Amino acid sequence: MTKLGLPDGIQACLFDLDGVITKTAVVHAAAWKQTFDDFLRRRDGDAYRPFDDVTDYDEYVDGRPRADGVRTFLASRGIHLPEGDPEDPPGRETVHGLGNRKNDLLLEVIHTRGVEAYDGTIRYVEAVRAAGLGTAVVSSSANCRDVLRSIGAEHLFDVRIDGIIAAERNLPGKPHPDTFLAAAHDLGVEPKAAAVFEDALAGMDAGRSGHFGYVVGVDRVGQADALRAHGADVVVEDLGELGERP
Numbered sequence: 001m002t003k004l005g006l007p008d009g010i011q012a013c014l015f016d017l018d019g020v021i022t023k024t025a026v027v028h029a030a031a032w033k034q035t036f037d038d039f040l041r042r043r044d045g046d047a048y049r050p051f052d053d054v055t056d057y058d059e060y061v062d063g064r065p066r067a068d069g070v071r072t073f074l075a076s077r078g079i080h081l082p083e084g085d086p087e088d089p090p091g092r093e094t095v096h097g098l099g100n101r102k103n104d105l106l107l108e109v110i111h112t113r114g115v116e117a118y119d120g121t122i123r124y125v126e127a128v129r130a131a132g133l134g135t136a137v138v139s140s141s142a143n144c145r146d147v148l149r150s151i152g153a154e155h156l157f158d159v160r161i162d163g164i165i166a167a168e169r170n171l172p173g174k175p176h177p178d179t180f181l182a183a184a185h186d187l188g189v190e191p192k193a194a195a196v197f198e199d200a201l202a203g204m205d206a207g208r209s210g211h212f213g214y215v216v217g218v219d220r221v222g223q224a225d226a227l228r229a230h231g232a233d234v235v236v237e238d239l240g241e242l243g244e245r246p
Helices: 025-047 055-061 066-076 095-113 119-130 144-150 163-169 178-187 201-209 224-229 239-244
Strands: 012-015 134-138 159-161 194-198 214-218 234-236
Touching: 012 119, 012 178, 025 055, 025 066, 025 095, 055 066, 066 095, 119 134, 119 239, 134 178, 144 159, 144 163, 159 163, 159 178, 163 178, 178 194, 178 201, 194 201, 201 214, 201 224, 214 224, 214 239, 224 234, 234 239
Parallel strands: 012 134, 012 194, 134 159, 194 214, 214 234
Antiparallel strands: none
């Protein structure tokens, strides 16, 4: 293992955004909960079963493109909505309408409260770059670039594969490996020479199915066992721990 806590031969590091670089996963979970609970309450009345912002979030929406999150969670409740249009107004009872409502709630929080970075991750990314390894951010978020700019970290990543670029290239999102594979390709390395850093179970699945050289699970919410079950080679609570491992 290198001083970065990575196997020899790793030439690039591919980082998820929410929950790995920034402290925004909890904001995403809250926005999803409000969106789905409002919808379910209208549909089922006061007897509705609320969205669980831990188990439902982890299993059905975390790490997935927005529309996929809507489809996957609603399918778990036996609900199927019309797709609608990407420009549907927030709250329209379509897949895209609910997704746009969630995004509006998220942006409201980001703009009013700002975004915080995980200091341990920023220091680790800087160490990765100092060691000469390539870096990429891989996120399903269409707001990825704005978030990186808000924390002054855009310059730390050689490649960005986010929701906008994935749509332009027609790349399926996590748990499919395609966005991570695109990042490795753009950095000029084979998947086996790249390490994936993820906090979402869908991201673990993407790292495993893409046959990447190393998959690091970042446990922010006490789901270490689930991260390992979904393919993590190692699980840490903070990336600073990697350099401390023997």
